[in-house]
Amino acid sequence: AMALSYIPDFASWFTPSFGAIPLVLFALRRGPKYGTLAGLIWGLLYFILGKVWYLALSQVIIEYIIAFVSMGLAGFLSVPFQNALSKDNKGRALFYATGGALLAVFVRYFWHFVAGFIFWGSYAPKGMSPYLYSFIVNGTAGLLTLVFVILALAIIIPTQGKMFLVKR
Structure with a gap:
């Protein structure tokens, strides 16, 4: 997931999160406990690799801990x-x-939306509501992320579905 996060942005903040693909795949294989743990590790890697956009401690917790953990849902x-x-x-x-991808991506981008209007709203174009600004930016990124995750699932499940089956 972290390696895919290094794909260059092609539309600034509107870029999908390609790292969501392996996180959703992993969560579908291993369940919510390990999926949320993997999301936490992914979020913490942003700190280690210096990729955190920091405005306030609460913003960092929302966007890099809670939002990334949500991918395990x-x-x-x-x-x-x-x-x-x-x-x-x-x-x-x-x-x-x-359904799992929809849940995970929706919850993750809900948290980005909340952080967007609270912390990033001042970056909205003059006269634009911070709520609308956050909805457009995070809604677009979330929708694009969901599209790419579903495309990956539509390719992988029919061809490699057995890789998700875990012997218990």
Whole structure:
């Protein structure tokens, strides 16, 4: 996930988070406990590698801890997702995986939206509401992220679905 975070931005703050792809895949394979732990580690790596945009401690906690941990929420659909895969029902598996991706990406970008209007709202163009500004910036990035995650799932699940099945 961190390596994919180094893909150059092609649209400033509107760029999708490509690192969300392996996080969602991992959470669907290992469940919410390990998925949220992986999200936490991903967020902490931003500190270690000096990629944190810091305005206030509470902003950093929201955007680099809570938001990144949220990516592991996809793991809450890992059991029905894996059950569908074990029955070779790839359509239903893709449905659950998409639901997990939607949950994870929505919650993550909800937190970015909150931080956006609280901390980044002053960067809005003159006369624009900080809420609208945050919604446009984070909504666009979240939607693009979701599109790329779902595209990856649509490619990987039909061709490599068995990699998600864990022997317990």
